[in-house]
Amino acid sequence: MQSLKEVIQKTEFFQGLEDRHLDLIAGCARLVVFQPGEYLFKEGREAQHFFLIRHGRVSIELHIPPRGQVMIQTVGPGEILGWSWLVPPHRWRFDAKALTVVRAIRFDGQCIRTKCESDHTLGYELMKRFTAVMAERLQATRIQLLDIYGTGSKTG
Amino acid sequence: MAPAQRPDNTLSGGPSPWLPQKGTVVSRQRQTHDVITLGLEVPGTFSYHPGQFNMLYVHGVGEVPISISGHRTAENGHTVVFHTIKVVGNVTQALARLKKGESLGIRGPYGSAWPIETFAGNDLVLIAGGIGLAPLRPLFLHVLEHREAFGNVFLLYGARTPADIVFRRDLEQWRKRFDINIEVTVDHAWAGWYGNVGVVTKLVARAPFDPVHAVCYICGPEIMMWFTVQTLRERGVPDTNVFLSMERNMKCAIGFCGHCQYGPEFICKDGPVFPLPKIWKYLRIREL
Numbered sequence: 001m002q003s004l005k006e007v008i009q010k011t012e013f014f015q016g017l018e019d020r021h022l023d024l025i026a027g028c029a030r031l032v033v034f035q036p037g038e039y040l041f042k043e044g045r046e047a048q049h050f051f052l053i054r055h056g057r058v059s060i061e062l063h064i065p066p067r068g069q070v071m072i073q074t075v076g077p078g079e080i081l082g083w084s085w086l087v088p089p090h091r092w093r094f095d096a097k098a099l100t101v102v103r104a105i106r107f108d109g110q111c112i113r114t115k116c117e118s119d120h121t122l123g124y125e126l127m128k129r130f131t132a133v134m135a136e137r138l139q140a141t142r143i144q145l146l147d148i149y150g151t152g153s154k155t156g
Numbered sequence: 157m158a159p160a161q162r163p164d165n166t167l168s169g170g171p172s173p174w175l176p177q178k179g180t181v182v183s184r185q186r187q188t189h190d191v192i193t194l195g196l197e198v199p200g201t202f203s204y205h206p207g208q209f210n211m212l213y214v215h216g217v218g219e220v221p222i223s224i225s226g227h228r229t230a231e232n233g234h235t236v237v238f239h240t241i242k243v244v245g246n247v248t249q250a251l252a253r254l255k256k257g258e259s260l261g262i263r264g265p266y267g268s269a270w271p272i273e274t275f276a277g278n279d280l281v282l283i284a285g286g287i288g289l290a291p292l293r294p295l296f297l298h299v300l301e302h303r304e305a306f307g308n309v310f311l312l313y314g315a316r317t318p319a320d321i322v323f324r325r326d327l328e329q330w331r332k333r334f335d336i337n338i339e340v341t342v343d344h345a346w347a348g349w350y351g352n353v354g355v356v357t358k359l360v361a362r363a364p365f366d367p368v369h370a371v372c373y374i375c376g377p378e379i380m381m382w383f384t385v386q387t388l389r390e391r392g393v394p395d396t397n398v399f400l401s402m403e404r405n406m407k408c409a410i411g412f413c414g415h416c417q418y419g420p421e422f423i424c425k426d427g428p429v430f431p432l433p434k435i436w437k438y439l440r441i442r443e444l
Contacts, residue, residue: 059353071345074353078362099350143355144343148380149286149316 047084056102085109176261205269206294213261285376314356
């Protein structure tokens with residue numbers, strides 16, 4: 001059976017991290033499972049974790065009265081979910097709900113932040129990775145805002 | 157570089173590329189609130205290559221280019237050619253109003269086709285946005301018929317919302333197969349949707365195809381194709397293995413009137429399917 005460190009090591013997000021850093025990160029991680037419909041986190045609550053999704057699909061949602069729950073994005077296997085743990089005031093800005101059975105690794109944000117404060121190399125490595133995720137999401141959001149399928153033929 | 161296939165631009169069985177023949181509406185299938193697929197019966201055999209289009213003429217209203225989205229042979233031996241039409245103006249509105257038994261003018265097929273035979277053994281990645289799935293559908297059906305000739309096959313499709321997904325029944329049927337990979341994503345969704353939400357480029361970034369040996373066929377709004385090409389380049393897909401179907405306001409369909417000129421190319425005659433290197437430098441020129 002693989003140790004949690006080995007599982008983490010094989011993920012794209014943590015690839016290239018030094019062994020000692022993987023040990024530190026694995027010390028803040030645990031495996032979790034969510035059933036369909038279960039919330040991984042809810043808007044407004046304290047953001048104490050982030051997740052690496054291993055299986056299943058998570059919907060990032062926002063409640064917009066009177067429309068109800070609006071899905072903004074889905075996150076799937078290999079992807080990182082959540083960065084509010086990294087940015088003050090450490091509150092979730094959206095809901096995250098399991099659409100299917102979700103298996104994930106949950107990382108304790110407070111634990112990781114403490115380790116990053118005492119080991120800035122680890123902090124920099126993680127920051128580089130999270131910045132890449134944020135940039136990718138920002139780019140995707142910009143394309144979504146373009147409403148690209150709403151354009152096209154204007155004649156005929 | 158494999159050129160896009162270019163069959164003769166002559167009317168099937170007809171004497172002149174200008175002369176429409178009669179097509180009769182034999183089926184109507186509503187795809188979404190503004191997209192409909194018409195089955196048009198034409199006499200005899202109608203030959204075309206996936207990616208080509210026909211000019212459809214509504215009597216007294218006007219003529220528009222519409223991609224061929226499939227065909228079948230009717231019981232009487234005639235051919236039913238399917239055209240999937242998005243209502244954007246007067247002519248498409250008139251097309252969408254046609255009832256079974258009514259007739260229109262049809263001339264074609266025109267333009268270049270998706271190159272496929274030369275890519276046997278490669279992974280195939282079909283990437284569609286919105287109604288762009290229509291011109292890719294005959295290619296996909298061809299691939300399914302000759303499935304053993306290719307490596308992994310991916311169909312990545314993006315739509316605005318779940319209600320805007322075209323060929324939904326086809327997609328549901330195709331997803332039941334074990335030998336193809338189909339991913340659908342929408343830009344916006346609400347409760348009851350259990351699929352992906354996000355841009356189609358995200359599917360492209362994550363699909364497990366071999367970039368060096370993948371051939372990619374893209375059809376959708378130009379801006380979507382632009383972002384998709386960026387992602388394919390980031391993944392290491394050679395430009396020579398990427399093909400796009402372009403759309404412009406085509407009138408004559410034989411490179412005569414110049415309405416669809418795109419740099420030195422005519423979309424109707426040299427396209428609509430182009431290898432990426434041939435049109436890349438024109439894609440972001442605003443005046444074109």
